[in-house]
Amino acid sequence: MNVAILGAGSVGCFVGGAWAAAGVAVRFVGRPRIAEEVAAEGLTLTDFSGWQARLAPDAVDFGTRPAALAGADLIVLAVKSHGTAEAAKEIARHARKGALVLSLQNGVSNVETLRAALKDRFEVIQGIVPFNVAHLGHGRFHKGVAGDLIVQEHAATRALAAAVARAPEGAPARLRLADDMPAVAWGKLLINLNNAVNALSGRSLLEQLKQRDYRRVVAASIVEALDVLAAAGIAPAQIGPIPPKLLPHAIAAPNLVFNNLFLKVQKIDAKARSSMADDIRAGRPTEIDFLNGEVVRLAQRLKRKAPVNAAIVDLVKQAELGIEHLWSPEDLRAHVLQGHKVAPVFGY
Numbered sequence: 001m002n003v004a005i006l007g008a009g010s011v012g013c014f015v016g017g018a019w020a021a022a023g024v025a026v027r028f029v030g031r032p033r034i035a036e037e038v039a040a041e042g043l044t045l046t047d048f049s050g051w052q053a054r055l056a057p058d059a060v061d062f063g064t065r066p067a068a069l070a071g072a073d074l075i076v077l078a079v080k081s082h083g084t085a086e087a088a089k090e091i092a093r094h095a096r097k098g099a100l101v102l103s104l105q106n107g108v109s110n111v112e113t114l115r116a117a118l119k120d121r122f123e124v125i126q127g128i129v130p131f132n133v134a135h136l137g138h139g140r141f142h143k144g145v146a147g148d149l150i151v152q153e154h155a156a157t158r159a160l161a162a163a164v165a166r167a168p169e170g171a172p173a174r175l176r177l178a179d180d181m182p183a184v185a186w187g188k189l190l191i192n193l194n195n196a197v198n199a200l201s202g203r204s205l206l207e208q209l210k211q212r213d214y215r216r217v218v219a220a221s222i223v224e225a226l227d228v229l230a231a232a233g234i235a236p237a238q239i240g241p242i243p244p245k246l247l248p249h250a251i252a253a254p255n256l257v258f259n260n261l262f263l264k265v266q267k268i269d270a271k272a273r274s275s276m277a278d279d280i281r282a283g284r285p286t287e288i289d290f291l292n293g294e295v296v297r298l299a300q301r302l303k304r305k306a307p308v309n310a311a312i313v314d315l316v317k318q319a320e321l322g323i324e325h326l327w328s329p330e331d332l333r334a335h336v337l338q339g340h341k342v343a344p345v346f347g348y
Contacts, residue, residue: 001159004029004072004095006087007079008062010133010275011104014141015149015173016076017043020060021053022170024163027072028062038062041139047172048144048269066090074100074156077114080279081107081290088117097121100156104129104149106192107290108185126181127151128188130239132205132272143172144205144272147240150184153177178237186229186236190244192291193221194251196312199276199286200319202326206268212255213329217312217336219252224308225295231302241265280319288316311336 001024005016008030020026020043028038039062043055061068069075075095079087084105091101091114101124103110114124130147151157157177164170178184194209197218201208208214226244229236236244242262250262279286292309299306315336319325327335 001025001073001156001163002071003027003074003076003160004069005076005078006066006069006091007077007083008034009078010135010141010278011129012076012078013038013043013135014045014133014143015078015104015129017045017055017060017141018053018170018173019160019164020055021045022164022167022173024160024170026061027068028060029066029068030062030064032064035062035064037137038139044138044140045172046140046142048146048267048272049172051172053169066094069095069099071096072099074102074160077101077103077105077110079105080285081105081110081287082285084110084113085117088114091122092118095122098123100125100154102127102151102157104151105290106189106287108182108189108294109290111181125152125154125157126185127157127175128181128184128239130188130191132268132274134271134273135278136271142271144269146267148174148176150176150178150181150188150239152181153179180237183235183237184239186234187239187244189291189294190222190225190236190247191239193225193295193309193312194218195274195276196286196288196292196316197221197332198274199280200312200315200325200327200332201329202277204270205272205274206263206270209263209268210255210259211329212252212258213333215251215258216333217308219248220308220337221292221295221312222248222251224306228295228299228302228304228306231304232298276316280316280325283322286316286320288313288320292316308336 004027005012008028016026042057045053104127111126131145161175276286295309
């Protein structure tokens, strides 16, 4: 199987690199900046457990032109969600008809966007990345949170999963197969509601999660999202050790409980940070419209309100414009939750 990673940034380089280290034929398509870095340094992949793999520069097929998609059997889309429509045009223009397209993107709407654009020329399936990847420079990409990829059950993904599982070099990018991917995607989105709070905190993921007031904001956004999903008849899948309905209560638990129990289960290291924080720092557009914004849009379609998530969207939009975006735990909680106590019994 020939695999092409379109949008080879942090996630694409880590996942594709781990697959390549496991013996899968992988071609990368990404930005010139990363292409130059990989050409000089190769790919060094690490994770929180101490696992490491390195691919020398001449062992990495990394290009910047989408024409490299030609001949790929599987195209893995790892671009930011706001780039999906443009990526679909590049796939239609350069990939061979009948290639399988796997979306490994945040949010829940990318697959619909791809299917509408690619129609019956390509088969589109969905996947999620339940872990964080940080680009540490010099061709190094670090997986800072535990978890396996979850992808839609398909003959091609079964074959890829088997190939990766056979080689220990690919272990940090193993695939778990699932049938009900929309439910999985919504389950992942609930967890990703922390991304915006992390970005607004200006702290590492571990430092941010140790502060209960930050977690109270995240918990309130999840409670609100669960109410909206219930009204829409959507049951999100469980991602990780905690069921969706219990997730906000676990997240907003007192520090003694959360830091000594839940945080240890999640296995988050000090290098982990959200991609949204990286985007704001670099002056790039974020994926806020495809995370908290998805909750707000679903609520609007149901003639409901989602004030907590809407407030978070507004703050991230301001940060994108360069307005001061570093919030203390106390100030963020007071600003976002003022007048919007979603679950007073739990102190959110």
